Amino acid sequence: MDGTVAEYIRKTVRKIPRNEIKTMLQKWGFLSEKQLQTINFHQIKDSIAWDVFQLCEEIPGDIKEAAVLDMIYNHAYPNKRIWKVYQLITAGKEMVCFDLTNFKEKIKRKLHSALGNVTINFREYEDNAVWIRIAWGTPNREPNQYRTSYVVYYSHTPYVFISLSVYRSNLPLLCQALVAASDSHDICAMELQGRCLNSLKHTVFKRSNQNIQTSYSEPLQEHSVESESDLRLVQENRKTKAKIQRMNQQLFGDDPLPKLEYAQYKLETMFRSDPKQNVLHQKERFRCLVKFSSPDLLESVKSLAATSIVDTPLSPLLTSIPHKPRNHFRIKEK
Amino acid sequence: GLLGHLEMLEMRAHEAAMKQQEKEQQEEKLARLKARVEELRLQRDELRAKVDLQEKQLEKEGATTDPAQASPKAVLQWKIKSLQAMLRVFYLTGISGKLTRHGTCFCISTAYEGTYLDSYYLDLLTKSEVQIYRHSVPPFIPLEQIAKQYLQTDIRRFLSVLSDHLNAYAGRRYQADQLQEHFSDQIKGTLQRNSLCNLLVFNYNVSSGSKTFPFNARLLYGDLCRSLPTEVIVSCTSDAPASLTEAATAHSDLFRRVPLHKAFLSFSSAGET
Numbered sequence: 001m002d003g004t005v006a007e008y009i010r011k012t013v014r015k016i017p018r019n020e021i022k023t024m025l026q027k028w029g030f031l032s033e034k035q036l037q038t039i040n041f042h043q044i045k046d047s048i049a050w051d052v053f054q055l056c057e058e059i060p061g062d063i064k065e066a067a068v069l070d071m072i073y074n075h076a077y078p079n080k081r082i083w084k085v086y087q088l089i090t091a092g093k094e095m096v097c098f099d100l101t102n103f104k105e106k107i108k109r110k111l112h113s114a115l116g117n118v119t120i121n122f123r124e125y126e127d128n129a130v131w132i133r134i135a136w137g138t139p140n141r142e143p144n145q146y147r148t149s150y151v152v153y154y155s156h157t158p159y160v161f162i163s164l165s166v167y168r169s170n171l172p173l174l175c176q177a178l179v180a181a182s183d184s185h186d187i188c189a190m191e192l193q194g195r196c197l198n199s200l201k202h203t204v205f206k207r208s209n210q211n212i213q214t215s216y217s218e219p220l221q222e223h224s225v226e227s228e229s230d231l232r233l234v235q236e237n238r239k240t241k242a243k244i245q246r247m248n249q250q251l252f253g254d255d256p257l258p259k260l261e262y263a264q265y266k267l268e269t270m271f272r273s274d275p276k277q278n279v280l281h282q283k284e285r286f287r288c289l290v291k292f293s294s295p296d297l298l299e300s301v302k303s304l305a306a307t308s309i310v311d312t313p314l315s316p317l318l319t320s321i322p323h324k325p326r327n328h329f330r331i332k333e334k
Numbered sequence: 335g336l337l338g339h340l341e342m343l344e345m346r347a348h349e350a351a352m353k354q355q356e357k358e359q360q361e362e363k364l365a366r367l368k369a370r371v372e373e374l375r376l377q378r379d380e381l382r383a384k385v386d387l388q389e390k391q392l393e394k395e396g397a398t399t400d401p402a403q404a405s406p407k408a409v410l411q412w413k414i415k416s417l418q419a420m421l422r423v424f425y426l427t428g429i430s431g432k433l434t435r436h437g438t439c440f441c442i443s444t445a446y447e448g449t450y451l452d453s454y455y456l457d458l459l460t461k462s463e464v465q466i467y468r469h470s471v472p473p474f475i476p477l478e479q480i481a482k483q484y485l486q487t488d489i490r491r492f493l494s495v496l497s498d499h500l501n502a503y504a505g506r507r508y509q510a511d512q513l514q515e516h517f518s519d520q521i522k523g524t525l526q527r528n529s530l531c532n533l534l535v536f537n538y539n540v541s542s543g544s545k546t547f548p549f550n551a552r553l554l555y556g557d558l559c560r561s562l563p564t565e566v567i568v569s570c571t572s573d574a575p576a577s578l579t580e581a582a583t584a585h586s587d588l589f590r591r592v593p594l595h596k597a598f599l600s601f602s603s604a605g606e607t
Contacts, residue, residue: 097528097530097532097533097554097555097556098528098529098530098533099528099533099535100526100528101526101535128474128528128529154473154474154529155474155528155529155530156473156474156528156529156530157473157474157529159473205473206468206469253468
C-alpha cells in the first residue's frame with residue numbers, strides 16, 4: 001500500500017477513542033482477525049496507530065478502502081462536524097422509485113466530469129440513510145483526503161444533510177450533482193445547522209419516536225402535579241408556576257427538544273433612538289448579529305421560562321425554532 | 335481377544351448405568367410434577383371455597399335490594415367493559431383511535447398475510463381545523479401529500495389512504511426481510527432495496543442440470559398502495575440454455591402474482607434450485 005494512504009489510515013486511527021479502535025477496525029474489515037490479534041490494544045493510541053500503519057503498508061490497498069474507515073468513524077461521531085440542512089424541491093412530480101445504483105452513478109459522473117480528481121465513497125445504513133464521502137481535488141491536484149465533505153441523504157425524503165468542511169467553492173457543484181441524481185428541480189438551504197445530526201434529523205422529519213401510544217390499558221397521560229415532599233414547605237407562586245408550565249408545554253410540546261448549539265439573528269433594521277440625540281436615528285441600518293449559544297439551546301430556553309429567569313411569554317423568535325425549523329434568522333423592518 | 339471382550343462388557347455396563355440414571359431422573363421429575371399438581375389442586379379448591387363464601391355474603395346483603403335494579407356503578411363498569419371490548423375489536427381492523435385532551439390520536443396497525451407488523455401513530459388537533467400535531471409515520475411515506483388532499487375534507491378517506499400506504503409498505507418490507515432472512519443462500523451478493531422497499535434488485539442462482547446460472551431480478555412496485563410489483567424484469571446471462579429463458583419468464587410472472595418469499599419457497603420445493 002502506498003505510504004500516503006497508510007499514513008492517512010494512521011491519522012484516522014489516532015482520531016478514534018482508544019477503547020473503540022478495535023471494534024472500528026473489525027467493522028472496517030480491511031485487516032484480518034489474525035492481523036488484529038497481533039496488535040496490543042492496551043498500549044497508547046500512538047503506538048496502536050503505528051502498528052496499524054505497519055500492517056497496512058504490507059497489504060495492497062487503495063485510498064477508497066482507507067476512506068471506508070474514515071466513514072465508519074464519522075458515522076459513529078457525527079457531532080465532530082457541523083451539518084447544514086438542505087431541502088430538495090421536486091416541482092410536484094414525486095420520485096416514486098429511488099434507484100440506488102442510478103443515484104450513485106449520477107453523482108460520480110457529475111463530480112468526475114467537472115473535477116476529474118475526486119474520491120467518492122458511498123455507504124448505506126439500516127435506517128435508509130446513504131452516506132457520501134467526497135474528497136475534493138482539481139484536474140491538476142490530487143484529492144485532499146484530510147478536508148472531506150460528507151452528505152447524508154434519506155431516500156424518498158427531500159432532505160439532505162451536508163457537512164462541507166473547507167472548500168465552499170465546491171458547494172454549488174455538489175448541489176447540482178444532488179439535484180440531478182435525485183431527479184429534483186432545485187435545492188435550497190434551510191437555514192438550519194448544528195452539530196447533532198440526529199437532532200437535525202428529528203427536527204426536520206418531525207417524527208415523534210417517543211411514546212405516543214394509544215394503548216388501551218394505559219390511561220391518558222396526565223401531567224402529574226408534583227407531590228409535596230415536606231408539608232412544612234409552601235410554594236408561594238404555585239399558580240404562576242403552573243401557568244408557566246402549561247405555556248411551556250404548549251410552546252415546546254412534550255417531546256424532548258432537538259439539540260441545537262446556537263441560534264443566530266441577523267438584524268437588518270433601522271436604529272431607533274431619541275430623535276433629539278441625533279445618533280444614527282433612522283439614518284442607516286444598524287448592522288448587528290445576535291447569537292445565542294449553548295450546548296443545548298432549546299432546552300435552556302425552555303428552562304429559562306420555567307425557572308422564571310426571563311419574563312414570559314417568550315418571544316416567538318425563540319420558540320418557533322423547532323417548528324419552522326431554522327436557526328438562522330433575518331429580522332427585517334416591518 | 336480378551337481385552338476387546340472386556341471393553342465391550344465395560345461399555346455395556348456403562349450404558350446400563352446411564353439408562354438407569356435417566357430412568358431415576360425421570361421418575362424424580364414425575365414425582366415432583368405430581369406433587370405440584372396436588373398443590374395447585376389444593377389452591378384451586380381453596381379459592382373456589384372463598385368465591386362461594388363471597389357469593390353467599392353478597393346474596394345475603396343484596397337480598398334487600400331489588401336484583402333487577404343494578405347499582406349505577408355496576409352499570410357504568412359494564413358499559414366501560416363493553417366499550418373496551420368494542421375498541422379491541424376495532425383494533426383488529428387496523429385503524430383505532432382515542433380522544434385526547436386536544437383532539438384525537440389514531441393508531442394504524444399494519445399486517446401482512448396474517449403476521450402483525452408495526453403500528454404507527456397520528457396525533458391530531460381538532461380545534462379549528464384538523465392538524466397533525468405529532469406522528470410516528472416514517473418520513474418516506476408521503477404523509478403531507480395525503481394530508482393536503484384529504485385531511486380537511488374527509489378524515490375517513492385520509493385514514494384509509496394512509497393505512498393503505500402503510501400496509502403496503504409494511505408488506506413490501508416484510509417480503510424483502512423474509513427473503514434476506516430465509517433465502518440468503520440463494521441470493522448472490524446483496525439485495526438492493528430503498529427506504530420505501532419499492533425497488534428490489536438482486537441476483538439469485540437457478541440450477542439446470544448440474545450447472546447453476548445467475549439470474550438477475552428487478553422488481554418495481556409502481557403502485558405505493560400495493561405490495562405486489564407492477565413491473566418485473568428477470569434476465570439471465572446470454573450463455574444460458576433456452577430452457578432457462580423460459581424459466582426466466584415464468585419466474586417473472588410468478589413474482590408478479592405471488593409474494594416474494596413464497597415464490598422462493600416454491601422454487602426450493604419444486605427442486606429448481
